[in-house]
Amino acid sequence: MMRKMNVAIVGATGAVGTQMIKMLEDSSLPLGVVKLLASKRSAGKQLSFKGEPQTIEELVADSFEGIDLALFSAGGGISAKFAPEAVKRGAVVVDNTSHFRMDPEVPLVVPEVNPEALREHHGIIANPNCSTIQMMVALEPIRQVFGLKRVIVSTYQAVSGAGNQAVEELKQQTREYLAEKPVSEWTADILPSGGDKKHYPLAFNALPQIDVFAEAGYTNEEWKMINETKKIMADDGINVSATCVRIPVITGHSESIYIETEKTATVEEIKALIAKAPGAVLEDDPSQQIYPQALNSVGKKETFVGRIRKDPDEEKGVHLWVVSDNLLKGAAWNSLQIAETMYEMGLFE
Amino acid sequence: MMRKMNVAIVGATGAVGTQMIKMLEDSSLPLGVVKLLASKRSAGKQLSFKGEPQTIEELVADSFEGIDLALFSAGGGISAKFAPEAVKRGAVVVDNTSHFRMDPEVPLVVPEVNPEALREHHGIIANPNCSTIQMMVALEPIRQVFGLKRVIVSTYQAVSGAGNQAVEELKQQTREYLAEKPVSEWTADILPSGGDKKHYPLAFNALPQIDVFAEAGYTNEEWKMINETKKIMADDGINVSATCVRIPVITGHSESIYIETEKTATVEEIKALIAKAPGAVLEDDPSQQIYPQALNSVGKKETFVGRIRKDPDEEKGVHLWVVSDNLLKGAAWNSLQIAETMYEMGLFE
Numbered sequence: 270m271m272r273k274m275n276v277a278i279v280g281a282t283g284a285v286g287t288q289m290i291k292m293l294e295d296s297s298l299p300l301g302v303v304k305l306l307a308s309k310r311s312a313g314k315q316l317s318f319k320g321e322p323q324t325i326e327e328l329v330a331d332s333f334e335g336i337d338l339a340l341f342s343a344g345g346g347i348s349a350k351f352a353p354e355a356v357k358r359g360a361v362v363v364d365n366t367s368h369f370r371m372d373p374e375v376p377l378v379v380p381e382v383n384p385e386a387l388r389e390h391h392g393i394i395a396n397p398n399c400s401t402i403q404m405m406v407a408l409e410p411i412r413q414v415f416g417l418k419r420v421i422v423s424t425y426q427a428v429s430g431a432g433n434q435a436v437e438e439l440k441q442q443t444r445e446y447l448a449e450k451p452v453s454e455w456t457a458d459i460l461p462s463g464g465d466k467k468h469y470p471l472a473f474n475a476l477p478q479i480d481v482f483a484e485a486g487y488t489n490e491e492w493k494m495i496n497e498t499k500k501i502m503a504d505d506g507i508n509v510s511a512t513c514v515r516i517p518v519i520t521g522h523s524e525s526i527y528i529e530t531e532k533t534a535t536v537e538e539i540k541a542l543i544a545k546a547p548g549a550v551l552e553d554d555p556s557q558q559i560y561p562q563a564l565n566s567v568g569k570k571e572t573f574v575g576r577i578r579k580d581p582d583e584e585k586g587v588h589l590w591v592v593s594d595n596l597l598k599g600a601a602w603n604s605l606q607i608a609e610t611m612y613e614m615g616l617f618e
Numbered sequence: 619m620m621r622k623m624n625v626a627i628v629g630a631t632g633a634v635g636t637q638m639i640k641m642l643e644d645s646s647l648p649l650g651v652v653k654l655l656a657s658k659r660s661a662g663k664q665l666s667f668k669g670e671p672q673t674i675e676e677l678v679a680d681s682f683e684g685i686d687l688a689l690f691s692a693g694g695g696i697s698a699k700f701a702p703e704a705v706k707r708g709a710v711v712v713d714n715t716s717h718f719r720m721d722p723e724v725p726l727v728v729p730e731v732n733p734e735a736l737r738e739h740h741g742i743i744a745n746p747n748c749s750t751i752q753m754m755v756a757l758e759p760i761r762q763v764f765g766l767k768r769v770i771v772s773t774y775q776a777v778s779g780a781g782n783q784a785v786e787e788l789k790q791q792t793r794e795y796l797a798e799k800p801v802s803e804w805t806a807d808i809l810p811s812g813g814d815k816k817h818y819p820l821a822f823n824a825l826p827q828i829d830v831f832a833e834a835g836y837t838n839e840e841w842k843m844i845n846e847t848k849k850i851m852a853d854d855g856i857n858v859s860a861t862c863v864r865i866p867v868i869t870g871h872s873e874s875i876y877i878e879t880e881k882t883a884t885v886e887e888i889k890a891l892i893a894k895a896p897g898a899v900l901e902d903d904p905s906q907q908i909y910p911q912a913l914n915s916v917g918k919k920e921t922f923v924g925r926i927r928k929d930p931d932e933e934k935g936v937h938l939w940v941v942s943d944n945l946l947k948g949a950a951w952n953s954l955q956i957a958e959t960m961y962e963m964g965l966f967e
Contacts, residue, residue, distance in 0.1 A: 419931075423772035423874035425824045425865065443792055452913055467907045474913040475774045475865060475872045477925050477939045482904035486885065486927030495930060508931035512874040512939065516774065516824060516865045523824045525772035525861040525874075536835065555831035558816045564801055564823040576826050578835030581844060582768075582857035590826045590861065 273301030274617065277336045277360070279328055279351065280343030281305035281316060284433045285365055288601035289340050294319050296605055298338075298612055306332050307343070330354040337617060340604050341365060356392030361617065363394050363604045367489075370395040370497060377500050379603065380610045381548040382409040386503075387611050394607055397501060398493040399599025400424050400513065400522055405501050406572040406598065407591040408528060410546035411539055412502060416531025418585070419508040422494060425516045425523035426479060427563060428460070428471060430595045435459045435471075436519060442472035443517075461515055471517050479513040488513060521563030522595040529585045536577055539587060543574045548598070553577050561592035569594055570602045622650030623966065626685045626709070628677055628700065629692030630654035630665060633782045634714055637950035638689050643668050645954055647687075647961055655681050656692070679703040686966060689953050690714060705741030710966065712743050712953045716838075719744040719846060726849050728952065729959045730897040731758045735852075736960050743956055746850060747842040748948025749773050749862065749871055754850050755921040755947065756940040757877060759895035760888055761851065765880025767934070768857040771843060774865045774872035775828060776912060777809070777820060779944045784808045784820075788866060791821035810864055820866050828862040837862060870912025871944040878934045885926055888936060892923045897947070902926050910941035918943055919951045 276293060280286040286307070293303065303318050305325045312327035326332060328347070333339060333355040341348045341355075342365035352362045352369065369375040376386035377395045382405045387394060397405070400422075408417060428439045442455045457468045461478040469476055480489035487495075494511040544551040552561045553575035561573035572593040580586030593599060611617060625642060629635040635656070642652065652667055654674045661676035675681060677696070682688060682704040690697045690704075691714035701711045701718070718724040725735040726744045731754045736743060746754070749771075757766060777788045791804045806817045810827040818825055829838035836844075843860040893900040901910045902924035910922035921942040929935030942948060960966060 421770060421876050423861075425774065425863065440796070444796060447789070447793060447796070461907075465907060469907075469911060470913060473867050474870075474911055475867060476911065477872070477874075477909050478907060482907070485930070486904055486925065487930075508929075510876070510929050510931070510935070510937065512772075512925065512937055514774065514872070514874065517867070518822050518824060518865075521823075523826070523863070525826075525863065527770050527859070527876075555835055558810075558814060558818075558827060558831070560826050562818065562823055562825065564819060576835065576861065580857075580859050581834070581836075582859070586859070588859065588861055 273299045274337040275302040275335055276300060277304040277306055277333060277339040279306045279339060279341040279347065281325055282307045282311045283342055284429050284436065285342040285596055285600040288596045289342060289604065290316065290318060292597070292601045292605040296609060298609060302335070304332065304336065333358040333360050336360040338363070338608050340608070342600065352393050361394070361611065362392060363396055363607050365396045365600050365604050367398065367493060369393050370397065371500065377497060378607050379405045379501055380606045381406050383501055383503065384610050384614070387607065387614060387616060396600065396604045396607065397497045398490070399430055399595040400426060400490065400524065401494050401497040401501070402599050402603050403522060403572045403591055403593035404494070404498065404524055404526060406546070406548045407526070407543065407574045407589060409502070410542040410549065411528065411530065411534070414542060415534045417502070417507050417528060418531055419529040420498065421510050421527040423512045423525045424514055425518070426513060427518040427520045427522055427595050428515060429520045430522065430599070431460060431463070439471050439517060439519070442470050446472050471515055473517060476515045477512065479515055518563045520594055520596055521566040521592055522599060523561070523563050524591045526589045526591055527580070528587050528589070529583065530587065533585050534587065536579060539577050543577070548572055549574055551575070561590055563592055566592045566594045570597050572598055622648045623686040624651040624684055625649060626653040626655055626682060626688040628655045628688060628690040628696065630674055631656045631660045632691055633778050633785065634691040634945055634949040637945045638691060638953065639665065639667060641946070641950045641954040645958060647958060651684070653681065653685065682707040682709050685709040687712070687957050689957070691949065701742055710743070710960065711741060712745055712956050714745040714949050714953050716747065716842060718742050719746065720849065726846060727956050728754045728850055729955045730755050732850055732852065733959050733963070736956070736963060736965060745949065745953045745956065746846045747839070748779055748944040749775060749839065749873065750843050750846040750850070751948050751952050752871060752921045752940055752942035753843070753873060753875060754847070755895070755897045756875070756892065756923045756938060758851070759891040759898065760877065760879065760883070763891060764883045766851070766856050766877060767880055768878040769847065770859050770876040772861045772874045773863055774867070775862060776867040776869050776871055776944050777864060778869045779871065779948070780809060780812070785868060788820050788868070791819050795821050820864055822866060825864045826861065828864055867912045869943055869945055870915040870941055871948060872910070872912050873940045875938045875940055876929070877936050877938070878932065879936065882934050883936065885928055888926050892926070897921055898923055900924070910939055912941055915941045915943045917946070919946050921947055
């Protein structure tokens with residue numbers, strides 16, 4: 270039996286870090302030391318782990334001495350600088366930022382889809398983008414049986430994916446709306462993207478920008494969905510396009526997904542595949558108004574799939590509505606699930 | 619010159635009716651008598667028209683004696699019963715409900731797209747569904763030059779499309795959220811569809827159901843977008859599919875639209891077409907974070923189009939983001955614009 274595992278959480282005070290702590294509390298991993306790391310600003314503050322107070326330490330390179338597993342979620346810059354330091358000291362890094370995702374040396378893993386890619390790691394494993402992960406859980410079982418030629422996705426993404434400050438900003442705007450302040454006076458300093466020049470209100474609005482704009486009129490978030498899908502499914506031949514939109518939801522990403530399969534599938538065949546797919550839950554009964562909802566997904570690890578129906582004209586076209594907790598399967602849970610899967614595969618030995 | 623026109627608004631107290639009054643106040647039509655009609659419950663109450671108090675009358679068949687133009691927005695049942703009564707008494711009816719839309723004897727009109735269809739009327743003209751209208755304004759200029767083979771749309775629809783009570787319900791849920799009431803205790807008696815069995819909260823949620831479910835797993839709202847598009851564009855060969863979703867926005871429908879054209883178009887060619895299209899406004903500059911937003915559309919008659927970009931793989935595939943005030947171009951303004959267009963075409967003489 271392996272000795273106990275020492276685990277570090279980098280970015281422990283963030284929206285995802287907080288959920289990583291919860292997921293680690295529930296984990297089947299044999300835990301030794303658990304270190305909560307954050308910036309100097311948060312160092313010294315206390316959080317609780319399994320009911321015991323735990324002091325947050327300032328992140329430095331030597332924080333990773335003796336650490337077996339480091340879960341990073343503190344921004345791409347922090348991962349770029351400190352993930353190699355953690356690896357140098359013998360830790361396996363599961364990185365929730367986009368920094369290493371498209372690095373050909375770094376596996377990009379959704380455990381339900383491509384766990385075997387974990388065997389190729391060189392110390393760092395990348396956790397895919399939140400909106401990509403839940404789409405993979407829903408589409409992989411279909412791809413395995415019917416093939417996948419094309420994906421067109423429009424997202425309805427929650428604000429917690431932009432961090433705790435963005436959540437507070439949405440709440441503040443909501444209060445300002447109810448107090449009948451004119452929109453021009455609402456607080457708007459963060460969204461749609463903290464790193465961009467202009468900021469717009471999200472309350473009672475829909476913002477078709479997540480992350481910054483990149484080539485060909487697509488945002489980085491859209492390119493992430495396009496490129497990560499091909500890498501995770503290990504098939505550059507799948508045509509993917511995405512429109513990523515932030516809506517006034519706190520937690521729970523929803524996605525309207527259109528796919529074209531290689532072979533014709535019936536709705537019943539697809540429902541049967543989803544019903545037995547790992548990590549997926551079929552919620553699909555129009556006669557009873559049963560379909561996935563963001564509010565219902567909060568706090569759950571699964572990806573919920575419904576509104577499955579054929580395109581009216583395209584024989585191999587199918588539409589789906591896919592919802593998951595963006596902080597859990599989209600981030601903290603998938604990261605920890607990667608670690609648990611590696612443990613079960615003997616990759617920590 | 620024609621004598622002055624006597625106008626009746628049926629459903630004057632509703633979310634759309636209120637906007638019809640505003641549109642009529644600004645209209646170029648030569649107005650005579652203006653009658654505000656509603657149910658017995660509202661009769662006797664006062665509204666204002668051009669600064670003058672105006673008493674609401676109870677809707678009865680004889681309300682239409684001497685009326686030239688009747689604008690209906692009081693539900694399909696009211697239109698079914700009273701529109702023929704209005705026509706019998708010599709009025710032209712512009713009906714905002716879905717009741718007559720697919721009747722082959724009834725023109726279904728977006729004035730920017732198919733004004734000539736107005737000449738075929740037999741007393742009733744149908745105003746299309748809100749989500750259909752703005753899509754038509756954006757796509758018709760493209761169709762005229764490059765042809766249109768296929769449309770896949772995912773909507774982000776505002777709650778005012780479901781009426782004033784639904785707006786109040788969303789506000790109430792929002793207050794309950796801010797007061798930290800558990801979701802299970804939020805008020806939810808109307809949405810997603812007043813006429814359906816189950817009701818769900820919309821605040822901080824996305825509901826993939828608008829109107830009730832119909833054949834093949836699609837909702838009525840989705841079938842409206844599919845069928846109305848073909849009728850308005852007078853082309854059954856266009857393949858259309860829709861996923862209609864309600865989000866917590868008060869006013870302003872947004873749409874993520876994917877199209878495939880017959881001939882290949884560049885982004886610049888499409889932008890140039892939208893920039894000069896009637897009723898459309900191009901808002902598309904990613905470098906300046908310029909794109910249509912629901913909050914910015916409120917109170918405006920135009921349809922805003924942006925995020926125009928080619929599909930990464932499909933040469934004839936283009937993505938767009940289209941936003942409009944669902945109560946104005948989606949309902950009250952398009953209805954009045956139909957009447958003004960008929961007046962200009964001499965169809966009231």
